[in-house]
Amino acid sequence: MKTKNKIHPWEITSESVYLDRRQFLLAAGLATAAGMTSLALPGQLMAATGDLESVQGPYSTDEPPNSWKDITTYNNFYEFGTAKDDPYDNAQEFRSQPWTVKVSGECDKPGEYHFEDIIGPHTLEDRVYRHRCVEAWSMVVPWVGIPLGDLLKRFDPNSDAKFVRFKTLHDPEQMPGQRRPVLRWPYVEGLTIAEAMHPLTLMVVGVYGKTLPNQNGAPLRLITPWKYGFKGIKSIVEIEFTSRQPHTSWEIANSREYGFYANVNPEVDHPRWSQARERRIGAGVFDEKQPTLMFNGYAEEVAELYAGLDLRKNY
Amino acid sequence: MTQKSVRILKAALFLLCLLPLGKLTLEVFGVAGMSLGANPIEELIHRFGKWGLNFLLITLAVTPVRHLIGLAWLMRFRRMLGLFAFFYLLMHFLTYAGLDQRFDIPVIVEDVVERPYITIGMTALLLLLPLALTSTNSMMRRLGRRWQKLHRMVYVIAILGVCHFYWQVKQDILEPLIYALILALLLCYRLVVRWRRNRAASRQITRNGHDRIAHTRRTI
Numbered sequence: 001m002k003t004k005n006k007i008h009p010w011e012i013t014s015e016s017v018y019l020d021r022r023q024f025l026l027a028a029g030l031a032t033a034a035g036m037t038s039l040a041l042p043g044q045l046m047a048a049t050g051d052l053e054s055v056q057g058p059y060s061t062d063e064p065p066n067s068w069k070d071i072t073t074y075n076n077f078y079e080f081g082t083a084k085d086d087p088y089d090n091a092q093e094f095r096s097q098p099w100t101v102k103v104s105g106e107c108d109k110p111g112e113y114h115f116e117d118i119i120g121p122h123t124l125e126d127r128v129y130r131h132r133c134v135e136a137w138s139m140v141v142p143w144v145g146i147p148l149g150d151l152l153k154r155f156d157p158n159s160d161a162k163f164v165r166f167k168t169l170h171d172p173e174q175m176p177g178q179r180r181p182v183l184r185w186p187y188v189e190g191l192t193i194a195e196a197m198h199p200l201t202l203m204v205v206g207v208y209g210k211t212l213p214n215q216n217g218a219p220l221r222l223i224t225p226w227k228y229g230f231k232g233i234k235s236i237v238e239i240e241f242t243s244r245q246p247h248t249s250w251e252i253a254n255s256r257e258y259g260f261y262a263n264v265n266p267e268v269d270h271p272r273w274s275q276a277r278e279r280r281i282g283a284g285v286f287d288e289k290q291p292t293l294m295f296n297g298y299a300e301e302v303a304e305l306y307a308g309l310d311l312r313k314n315y
Numbered sequence: 316m317t318q319k320s321v322r323i324l325k326a327a328l329f330l331l332c333l334l335p336l337g338k339l340t341l342e343v344f345g346v347a348g349m350s351l352g353a354n355p356i357e358e359l360i361h362r363f364g365k366w367g368l369n370f371l372l373i374t375l376a377v378t379p380v381r382h383l384i385g386l387a388w389l390m391r392f393r394r395m396l397g398l399f400a401f402f403y404l405l406m407h408f409l410t411y412a413g414l415d416q417r418f419d420i421p422v423i424v425e426d427v428v429e430r431p432y433i434t435i436g437m438t439a440l441l442l443l444l445p446l447a448l449t450s451t452n453s454m455m456r457r458l459g460r461r462w463q464k465l466h467r468m469v470y471v472i473a474i475l476g477v478c479h480f481y482w483q484v485k486q487d488i489l490e491p492l493i494y495a496l497i498l499a500l501l502l503c504y505r506l507v508v509r510w511r512r513n514r515a516a517s518r519q520i521t522r523n524g525h526d527r528i529a530h531t532r533r534t535i
């Protein structure tokens with residue numbers, strides 16, 4: 001067990017999780033005392049349920065993060081079912097290790113990369129981000145990940161790489177949600193190369209300092225905090241650099257309601273509901289909804305990416 | 316079935332129909348570790364809506380079930396079931412209007428006008444209101460045959476309710492489709508019964524003349 005000599009944001013703000021952590025450390029200590037050795041993974045990753053070694057990254061919000069319980073039991077991950085608690089219920093047996101990612105398309109270093117090769121060379125960062133779902137609820141999540149751009153640069157994208165296309169694992173055996181055609185499987189998402197290289201964009205491997213639980217998209221998921229949550233594709237097995245804009249799963253399912261950009265925008269409503277306000281998960285039953293911020297409050301960082309673009313048409 | 320056993324059964328049914336409300340109440344107050352999950356308001360809206368629709372369909376199923384298994388006294392419970400449908404749907408609306416939108420009237424009006432699924436839900440609830448108000452014995456007597464005509468509206472309400480459900484679902488339409496199927500079966504049953512009676516009646520006409528059909532129509 002590696003010790004940390006710094007204070008994580010959530011340790012200041014969330015006592016219950018801090019206690020969780022102490023219990024975890026205690027359990028780990030007992031396990032070691034009983035002569036068990038921890039499953040050491042290469043790089044900085046510890047045992048499957050273990051703590052991650054990370055440094056504090058930039059851009060963290062000081063809003064209080066949601067509880068571990070809310071973050072890990074209220075999920076949209078249709079591969080494991082469409083109810084919010086389905087992913088928690090159905091993903092526990094999911095095998096997220098070993099894991100390989102196929103990198104292809106407009107780059108000089110395509111190939112099959114093991115999870116360890118992908119994450120190993122990077123320093124993991126803590127980033128506490130707001131998370132806004134297209135369904136008008138939101139959370140604050142202390143992610144652990146690496147800047148996606150740093151990862152993508154290692155594959156040497158060429159000048160034709162205008163977009164990046166991501167794909168989720170397709171495995172109906174393990175992912176019961178994929179046995180019904182709710183969406184076109186496998187799930188596909190995409191970003192412009194500028195969005196992918198933006199320093200806010202993360203490839204996430206953990207939450208609350210621990211390895212990402214299966215229901216949150218283990219072992220690798222995308223996070224673009226200024227976009228609606230569905231852009232954050234989970235359990236990624238393919239990364240492709242393309243010259244043309246990828247067709248994404250929700251666009252294919254309903255292009256009138258979901259676009260390629262999916263930037264959080266309080267002024268552009270979903271055809272069936274308003275996006276002007278959001279309900280913060282964990283707030284009290286009698287608390288008011290809060291106003292949704294343009295680009296989910298990250299306008300200063302990302303607005304320039306969309307200069308000149310009609311955000312009503314490019315929703 | 317004696318008067319007394321009907322009364323006992325009615326009391327038992329009343330308590331049974333209150334069970335969903337009881338469970339929701341325990342969950343709202345977190346009794347014995349029960350909870351509505353991470354998004355309690357949404358969960359409340361959904362559960363009240365689902366129970367309202369369940370009770371609507373159960374109410375509609377009373378007549379066919381009575382025909383099929385021949386228990387005439389089932390009809391004595393239909394009114395209570397219908398009123399519970401109204402009660403749960405009213406709670407559905409009040410949770411939406413009160414907890415979700417905090418009785419912000421302009422926002423609610425905007426939703427009702429601009430969001431077709433809410434327009435449909437609101438229409439259904441408003442149509443349900445006169446049925447609930449005219450469910451007393453005295454109203455039944457006062458309205459006579461018009462009462463039955465008025466209360467046939469429940470078919471329209473159920474159809475609107477299922478459409479509202481279907482329309483608000485984000486992507487997975489399996490569940491509203493199951494509701495639609497059940498509703499379709501209940502409606503088909505009514506249509507088949509009616510068609511059969513009409514056919515029988517028209518045979519009668521050829522034999523007995525016109526007065527007969529008028530009688531049959533009235534009793535459907």
Ligand code: HEM
Nearest residue numbers: 361364365367368404408411433436437439440476480483
């Ligand atoms: C006969 C009348 C109605 C019926 C049968 C009905 C039924 C339902 C059902 C079954 C659901 C889905 C529950 C689920 O997904 O588990 C629902 C959702 C909903 N209904 Fe109704 N409803 C009715 C009237 C209304 C009215 C009058 C309003 C508000 C003015 C309303 C607002 C809503 C809202 C906001 C949702 C949730 C949408 C979401 O979470 O995205 N409903 N309703």
